[in-house]
Amino acid sequence: MKKEPLFTIDGRQLTGAAGGVQRYISEILEELDRIAPPDMFEVILPSSCKADLSYKNISIVRYGRLNGLMWEQFDLPLYLRKNRRFGIFLCTIVPFLYPHGIAVVHDVMPVIFPEIIKSMSPITGRIFLANLKVAVKKTEYPATVSDNSRRDMSRCYGRGEGDITVIPDAWQHILRVSPDDSWMERFSRVKKGEYYFSLSANRKQKNFRWIEKMAQKYPDRLFLIAGTVEEWQKNEKIALDNVIQLGSVSDGQIKSLMSHCKAFLFPSYYEGFGIPPMEALACGAKIVVSNTSCMPEIYGDTAYYIDPYDYDVDLDKLLSGKVAPASDCLERFGWDKSAKILLNLCEKIVKGSI
Numbered sequence: 001m002k003k004e005p006l007f008t009i010d011g012r013q014l015t016g017a018a019g020g021v022q023r024y025i026s027e028i029l030e031e032l033d034r035i036a037p038p039d040m041f042e043v044i045l046p047s048s049c050k051a052d053l054s055y056k057n058i059s060i061v062r063y064g065r066l067n068g069l070m071w072e073q074f075d076l077p078l079y080l081r082k083n084r085r086f087g088i089f090l091c092t093i094v095p096f097l098y099p100h101g102i103a104v105v106h107d108v109m110p111v112i113f114p115e116i117i118k119s120m121s122p123i124t125g126r127i128f129l130a131n132l133k134v135a136v137k138k139t140e141y142p143a144t145v146s147d148n149s150r151r152d153m154s155r156c157y158g159r160g161e162g163d164i165t166v167i168p169d170a171w172q173h174i175l176r177v178s179p180d181d182s183w184m185e186r187f188s189r190v191k192k193g194e195y196y197f198s199l200s201a202n203r204k205q206k207n208f209r210w211i212e213k214m215a216q217k218y219p220d221r222l223f224l225i226a227g228t229v230e231e232w233q234k235n236e237k238i239a240l241d242n243v244i245q246l247g248s249v250s251d252g253q254i255k256s257l258m259s260h261c262k263a264f265l266f267p268s269y270y271e272g273f274g275i276p277p278m279e280a281l282a283c284g285a286k287i288v289v290s291n292t293s294c295m296p297e298i299y300g301d302t303a304y305y306i307d308p309y310d311y312d313v314d315l316d317k318l319l320s321g322k323v324a325p326a327s328d329c330l331e332r333f334g335w336d337k338s339a340k341i342l343l344n345l346c347e348k349i350v351k352g353s354i
Contacts, residue, residue, distance in 0.1 A: 005042040005059060007101070007346055008085040010093075012072055014043075015051045019201070020169070020275055021106060024145075025090045027173055031339035033058045040346070041088075044079060046071045073097065086349065088342075094135045102345065103139040104167060107149050107272025108132060111156045113205050133157060141345060143167050145273040148294035165345055170335040171278040179259055180252030187244060195222040196315075197261035197285075199254060199276045200268070202227045207290070210267035212238045213311035224261075226254060258283035263319055266290070267308045274298060278333065281326040286319060302329040 009029070013022055032041065033055040042059040045051060046067050053060055064075025077098030080087050087094075087101030094103045110116045110128060117125040136142050136157040143165040144150050150164045184190060196214070200206040208225065215223045219242055226246045238245070249257070258264060264280035270293045277287040277295075281302060289295045291305040301324035306313055 003039040004083070005039055006086060006350060007041050007088050008061075008080060008083075009041060009043045009058075009088040009090065010072065010076060011043040011045045011051075011053070011060075012049075012068075012076075013091040013093075014053065015045065015049050021091045023173065023275070024104075024106070024169055027170065027335040028090065028167075028339050028342060029055070029058065031335045032343060035336075035339060035343055042085075044076065046075070069093070088346075089135070089139075092135060093131060094139060096131070096134055099134050099138040101139060102141045102143060102165075102342075103135040104143045104145070105132065105135050105149070105153060106145055107270070108136075108152050108156050109205060109270050109272070112152065112270060115204065119204075141165065141349065143342075143345075145169050146294040146297060148297050149272045165341065167338050167341045167345075168333055169273040169275050169278070170333040170338055171275065171282050171330060172335055174251075174255060174279045174282050177251045177255045179256040180250060181256045183246065183249060183253045183256065190222060190224065190244070192260040193262060195224050195261055196263055196265050197224045197226070197257045197280075198265045199226045199257075200266070205269045207267045207269050207308050208238065210306070210308055210311060211265055212240065212243070214265070214313065214315065215240050215243045217311075217313075218242075218315065223265075224257065226257065254279070255283055258285050261285055263288050263304070263315075267306060268292075268295075269308050271295065277303065278329065281329055284326075286323070288315075288318065298333075299329055300324065302326055 013025055036057045038057045042061050043053065044061050044063055047062045047064055048067055049062060063079045064071050066075050072093055073095055077095035080098050080100065089101065089103045092105050117129060136153050136159050142159060142163060144153055145168050147166055150161055150166055153159060153164055154161045198211055211223055221242060223243045224246060226249045258280040263286040264277060266274065266277045266289045268290050273294060277289050277299060280287050288304045288306055289299055290308040292308060304318050304323060
């Protein structure tokens with residue numbers, strides 16, 4: 001007789017636009033499927049979802065009549081309660097009606113930077129903050145992606161750091177990507193090894209103001225930025241001849257851009273983890289990152305650090321310094337390692353040892 005799964009993983013985010021959280025979920029599921037006992041896990045999706053997912057040891061179930069966040073807040077908790085399942089929520093979002101399980105909160109940035117909430121509609125902002133609070137305080141086993149984020153969660157919500165598991169991001173997915181140089185056909189003035197590159201969702205906390213200041217300081221150098229330009233806030237737009245806004249680009253083009261850049265720039269004010277610099281390291285790039293939040297914890301001596309509020313930076317002098325080999329950072333992180341942390345947590349829950 002087939003055993004009923006013990007854990008139900010919310011897979012709705014796998015059907016959305018590709019992003020860091022979607023990458024996190026898909027990569028951990030792929031690795032978890034390789035090491036998980038049969039019938040221990042299932043992934044649940046809305047009934048209308050057409051996503052073609054296939055796993056060896058993880059089953060797929062479709063359930064409910066709703067879609068989007070409504071499905072996550074009504075159909076999903078109904079299924080979990082009805083079937084007495086333990087939920088695993090890998091994307092910060094949890095069901096208010098049944099926050100029973102493991103919730104990975106990728107960061108508490110909206111609490112630390114309240115202007116993020118102010119940019120939302122009043123109702124959306126309140127719901128988002130309430131969801132964060134429930135995910136950290138009400139789920140039995142909150143988790144996050146870095147020690148720094150764990151400290152922030154504890155400080156902001158009073159949950160003990162010992163209660164919060166760190167399940168980091170990683171970088172090995174970039175190895176499967178074939179570089180695509182086709183972006184160069186659109187920009188004949190861009191030469192390999194002679195431009196700075198940045199990749200990020202276009203939000204104010206990502207601090208493209210710093211890149212703008214660098215471009216003004218070095219008008220004879222090119223700065224390339226990949227990201228959805230239409231999402232930029234008004235004061236984050238850059239109108240300089242030596243800044244090229246690429247818009248959305250493919251994974252292959254990202255790998256090419258990282259592989260051939262003079263340096264990868266990531267001046268964020270705050271990150272829960274920050275995958276792009278790690279991808280750039282794996283592509284052989286020098287990385288310039290902020291000395292804030294989790295960055296020193298993640299990148300150690302492999303990165304060049306800047307104060308994101310300081311625009312008086314000599315890039316040549318900065319990049320002439322010595323850093324540790326990329327392997328010092330890369331070898332510490334792996335999707336297989338993160339999947340093992342999650343599996344170990346689930347095994348402890350089953351044994352009742354935590």
